[in-house]
Amino acid sequence: MEAIQIRMREYPGAGPARAVWALTHDPLRPIADGEILVAIDTISIDPGMSGWITNKRSYMPPVKPAGVMRAFGVGEVIESKSGGFAAGDWVSGFTGVQTHGVFREERLRKIDTSIAPPVKFLSGLGMTGFTGYFGMSDIGEPQEGETVVVSAASGAVGSIAAQVAKHSGARVIGIAGGPDKCAYLLDELGLDGAIDYKQGDVAEALARACPDEIDLYFDNVGGETLEAVLSLMRYQGRIVVCGAISQYGDFAGAQGPANFMSVVTHSLTIRGFTMRDYMHRVPEALGWLIPAWKEGRLKMREHLVEGIEKFPDAYEMIFRGENHGKLLLKIS
Structure with a gap:
């Protein structure tokens, strides 16, 4: 099995903006103990991505040249060697902009798709x-x-x-x-x-x-x-x-x-x-957000772009203010 990725060739400079990105195909390695293989469904497009591809001091290390572009995503586990996850589970976390990925179990968290569709966990419930x-x-x-x-x-x-x-x-x-x-x-x-x-x-x-x-x-x-x-x-x-x-x-x-x-x-x-500053308090946020959304007191909407190859378009959209709601990229 192979994965398709969006990689950052080099940090943005004087050249064309689109030259930063490369679409690549790589075979997936077998998973090891404590790992899961995830088919990534949707990723979030965020303004903070511009900081992740800038080699400046920030709250997270920058993406390295030739690395898979960082992104928060949701996906389905298709193979597991983890006691905490089984095939068919849905997960969220920093998946990167790719169709599939192998991750350590501690890097992702399980989401309950009986509560809401997966994309909501990248939007108001994410x-x-x-x-x-x-x-x-x-x-x-x-x-x-x-x-x-x-x-x-x-x-x-x-x-x-x-x-x-x-x-x-x-x-x-x-x-x-x-x-x-x-x-x-x-x-x-x-x-x-x-x-x-x-x-x-x-x-x-x-x-x-x-x-x-x-x-x-x-x-x-x-x-x-x-x-x-x-x-x-x-x-x-x-x-x-x-x-x-x-x-x-x-x-x-x-x-x-x-x-x-x-x-x-x-x-x-x-x-x-x-x-x-708040990752340890996520359950507290969900305790307010989920009931408020279910009861109609909280509105959220998503703007979906389809296809991993459309990542450069979606990335540029957010800085032009063209999205109406949480901008997401449907991978598969």
């Missing part, structure tokens, strides 16, 4: 859901009556964070790109306001939407949006930094906001995080 849940509930701690702003609010993480804040009793304003995404925030997620960053001045729109200033900002974007929010933060407000997709194209040259002294003058608290 890493993006956990990120939005912990970032908002544990770090942001929204309170009833507060004004909360979430950027990239129609995205996989932002939509969960916004709904968590809404369920806390906060007044929630989402920022998204385009009328369809803004309509989704209002009509489907039930937010109190939506700002289209593609239409007009974001700072002016925020000032209109937040006349009493902003208590809590959940940042997925950075850049000019963060700068606009800083000018409207309430005294002793909180900022949760989950990502900065506007800066991902140039990690080395990323710039901070010009009005950063607002952090001092308004005694603001800024805290960043990654899911590495």
Whole structure:
């Protein structure tokens, strides 16, 4: 049996972006004791991938040249020499962008497909859901009556964070790109306001939407949006930094906001995080996310691209904001 993979030829540089990727075919080795062979069904396309292919210090080591591209995925066990897994089990974890893989048993966790379809464990019941849940509930701690702003609010993480804040009793304003995404925030997620960053001045729109200033900002974007929010933060407000997709194209040259002294003058608290800080608490997140989804209190949607060969297209889509919901790549 062979596997098909997407490999990173070399770190991105001055050459064509597509030249980074290579589609390869390699035979699968026999599995050893404590290993499982997995047929990978679907993988997650995430903004953080751009950091994984940058040879800079980050929360995870970079993918090495010629290595299989890192990705979080779900798949079915087709052969096992592990006491914890049997053929037919579904698993999730860092599978990489490939059709099949041999993994140590401790690298993957079993998922219960009787609860939800496998793709949901890459969406609101997976890493993006956990990120939005912990970032908002544990770090942001929204309170009833507060004004909360979430950027990239129609995205996989932002939509969960916004709904968590809404369920806390906060007044929630989402920022998204385009009328369809803004309509989704209002009509489907039930937010109190939506700002289209593609239409007009974001700072002016925020000032209109937040006349009493902003208590809590959940940042997925950075850049000019963060700068606009800083000018409207309430005294002793909180900022949760989950990502900065506007800066991902140039990690080395990323710039901070010009009005950063607002952090001092308004005694603001800024805290960043990654899911590495919370992996030991995943059952806690599922304890909230699963009932909320089953009862209809939590909405999630997926945008599916099909075919492993479409990985470069899907990767570029997410940075152009073309996905509507959690962007996934169907492998098989």
